[in-house]
Amino acid sequence: MAAAVWMALSMPAASWATTFTVAPGQSIQAAVDKAGAGDVVRVLAGEYREKVLISGKSGTASAPITVKADTGVLVSGITLQPDGREGLITIRNSKYVRVEGFELAAFTSGNVNNTPVGILVEGSGANLDIVNNKIHDIQHTNTCTDECSAGAHGLAVFGTNTTGITDILIQGNEVYKNVLQSSEALVINGNVDRFEVLNNYVHDNNNIGFDFIGYESECSGCGEKNRARNGIVRGNRAVNNSSGKNTWYRGERSAAGFYVDGGRYIVFDRNISSGNDLGFEFASEHAGKATEDIVMSNNFVFKNTEVGLTMGGYESGLGSAKRIHVHNNSFYKNKGWGTEIVFQHKVIDARLTNNIFFGTGAATANFADLGSGHSGNVWGTNLWWGTSTAGSMMPGLSVLADPRYVAPESGNLNLQATSPAINVGATSVALTGWSSPLWSRYYPGGAIAVNGVADINGQARIEGIIDLGADEYGSAPAGTR
Numbered sequence: 253m254a255a256a257v258w259m260a261l262s263m264p265a266a267s268w269a270t271t272f273t274v275a276p277g278q279s280i281q282a283a284v285d286k287a288g289a290g291d292v293v294r295v296l297a298g299e300y301r302e303k304v305l306i307s308g309k310s311g312t313a314s315a316p317i318t319v320k321a322d323t324g325v326l327v328s329g330i331t332l333q334p335d336g337r338e339g340l341i342t343i344r345n346s347k348y349v350r351v352e353g354f355e356l357a358a359f360t361s362g363n364v365n366n367t368p369v370g371i372l373v374e375g376s377g378a379n380l381d382i383v384n385n386k387i388h389d390i391q392h393t394n395t396c397t398d399e400c401s402a403g404a405h406g407l408a409v410f411g412t413n414t415t416g417i418t419d420i421l422i423q424g425n426e427v428y429k430n431v432l433q434s435s436e437a438l439v440i441n442g443n444v445d446r447f448e449v450l451n452n453y454v455h456d457n458n459n460i461g462f463d464f465i466g467y468e469s470e471c472s473g474c475g476e477k478n479r480a481r482n483g484i485v486r487g488n489r490a491v492n493n494s495s496g497k498n499t500w501y502r503g504e505r506s507a508a509g510f511y512v513d514g515g516r517y518i519v520f521d522r523n524i525s526s527g528n529d530l531g532f533e534f535a536s537e538h539a540g541k542a543t544e545d546i547v548m549s550n551n552f553v554f555k556n557t558e559v560g561l562t563m564g565g566y567e568s569g570l571g572s573a574k575r576i577h578v579h580n581n582s583f584y585k586n587k588g589w590g591t592e593i594v595f596q597h598k599v600i601d602a603r604l605t606n607n608i609f610f611g612t613g614a615a616t617a618n619f620a621d622l623g624s625g626h627s628g629n630v631w632g633t634n635l636w637w638g639t640s641t642a643g644s645m646m647p648g649l650s651v652l653a654d655p656r657y658v659a660p661e662s663g664n665l666n667l668q669a670t671s672p673a674i675n676v677g678a679t680s681v682a683l684t685g686w687s688s689p690l691w692s693r694y695y696p697g698g699a700i701a702v703n704g705v706a707d708i709n710g711q712a713r714i715e716g717i718i719d720l721g722a723d724e725y726g727s728a729p730a731g732t733r
Contacts, residue, residue, distance in 0.1 A: 269315065280304050280319075280327075289348070290315030297324030301331050304341045311348030313379065321353040329359030329368065329390075336365065339372030339408075340390075343380060350381040355388075361404070362393040367435070369405045370427070376415035382407065384424040391431035395499040402500060403435030406457070409444055410470050416443030416477060423450040428457065433500040436463035436511075437493065440480040442470030446690045447483040454490050458498045460507050461490035461528060466514025467538045480515040482688035485523065492527040494557070505529035505558050505588065512543045514571070517686050519547045519700065522708045522722075526663060531556040531586055534563045535596065536571025542600075544574040545686070549704040550713070550722045551581045552665045559590030560609075564599040564623055572598030572625070577702045579680060580606040580713070582665040582721040584657065587612045590620060597623035604648070605632030606677040606703065608655045608665075608721040614640040615652055632680070635673050635720050651676060655721065666709070666723040673720035679703055706730030 269290035272283035276298030283293045284304060289311040304319075304327070311317040319341075327340050340356045343349055351371065359368040370387030373380060385407075392404040406427035411417040420440075427437045437457040440447055442465075454461040466479025490509030495501040509525035511533045512518060525531040531553040534543045553560045560583045563573040576599070583592045592609040611618040615636040631648025641652045653672040658664045667673055683700035692698040695705065704713045707724040715726040 276300065284319060287317050289317065291317055293319040295319070295321045295325050297322050299326045299328055301328050303329070303332060303338065305344065306342065306346055306349055307344040309346040309349055313348060316348040316350050316379070318350045318352065323353070325353065326355045326357065328357055332359065334359065334361050334366045334368040337367040337369065337372065339369040342372045342374070343377065345375040345377060346380070347378045350383065351385065352381070352383045353385065355386040357387070357389045360391045360393055364394055364396065364400050364402045367403050367405065368392065369408050371407045372405070373409040373417065373420065374412055376411070376413050376417060378418045380417070380419070381421045381423070382425065383421065386426045388427070388429045392433045393431065394433065397502055398434070398500055402433040404430060404432050405435050405439055406430045406437045409440045409447070411443030412470050414443065414471070414474055414477070416445060416471070416474070419446045420444065421448045421450070422452060423448065425452045427452065427454045430457045432457055432459040433498065434459070436460040439463045439465065440483070441465040441468060443474045443477045444480045445477070445482055446688060447480065449483065449485045449488060451487040454488070454493065456492045459493065459495050460511050461493040461509045462488065463511045463513065464515035464518055466516070467536070467541045481517050482690050483515070483518045484521070484690065484694055485510065485518060486521045487523065489524045490528055491524070494529050496529065508533040509556065512546055513537050514541055514543055516543070517545045517688065520549070520551060521547070521704055522550045522706070524552045524663070525556060526552070526554050528556045529558045530562055531560040534573045534576050535565055536573070538571050539569055541571040542574045543571070546575070547577045547683070547700060547702050548581060549577070549579045549702060550706070550708045552663065552708060552722055553581060553586060554584035554660065554663055554665060556586040558588030559594050560586030560592040562590055562594040562596060563602065564596035566596050568597045568624060570597065572600055573602070574600045576602045577680070577683070578602065578604045578607060579703050580677070580718070580720070580722055582608045582657070582723065584610045584660045584665055585612050592618040595621045595623055595626060598625040599629060600626065601628040603630050603632070603680065603702070604634065605680055606634065606718065606720050608635045608673055609637070610655060610657070610660065611638040613638050616645060619646065632678060633676065633720070651720065665721065667719065667721065667725045669725065671725065674725045675717040675719060677718040677720050679714065679718050
């Protein structure tokens, strides 16, 4: 094989694996084509101008196929064009594959029939790891408005058949400065079951940061499986994602840091959302469908330009948000057309406790009900604060006091020792109806602790009586992974 150099490495159980070493001027694709279970494709520092397809490849649990970049590898699309929806790296119909350490950039199209993607996973697959990659300047340059389908993604997972994609890990990636038009920076869509989205940094894109989608046309014949489901979204940062200068949205600021549109059984824990148009959004854009069974706990949500958290369909004829659990989150000065928390249409059986809502005006303005069709929603104890508490009639049991964040203007929403949020919360009952085996990896016995098992700083979630907000004041270590 002229395009790569390889050597045999001893492996356990008398098996052999091969490392294919690729240098600048050689072909990553040629090495990938040769790789099998247990093999490693090692890419040496330098610039590579090619699209890489990993298709129909299968490693095993003990011998995955690894495609790994040394520090200083750039895969550039500067001279390339996507063919339909295509990634600089595409993984299709493959199992036990790991892609690690690449920088991918400058993949662009102006054709509405093409969708450039940094890393694309599609079709079916299982046990796929996308780890520690940097993806930026993936762009769709067509300036059409919302009548066209121009889009691009930084990192995208699409389960497009009835087999679907299971057990995918997306960890430690940075996705930034992408021109997305109608699409999202990091998206999981279609028939995708069991995903872990951990410690990624998604920032400065011109549309939604993280998106978890159901009921689009990705998987014909999949029915209720045509939705992202059973996922943990933990330790991520969504910062400065905005459609304010996006021509497709005609300048409307509607990009969420974290968005669920039709997904189910997803936990958002210990994330930071700041500087986006919307901090978090749980909604459904499809009539008769729902985003449902979501837990949002231990997150910092601050200085998003329009709203901190919005739930429900944004029009009365669209779908609903059902069984959304919002516990122990800290909000600070999220205000535009909305406020700290907004109900739109059809918010059903939500539970909201132990949160801190610190707004820009009177405390009573921190919650807005802008829609209809709500039922069964329960508010527990939450802290409300702003410039004034006069006339405040907040839902549930209210603590009206300054939470005494440490340094909120710089995003430090931890509690000072004198905070009235300390030791005044209540622990909610764990959820036991989520049946996926994913949950036993994160929660003892698989029961979902809706308050979390650790606070945003990784400390024990409860020291004495649980505190309000994402920070549990104290220093006890958490007994969790």
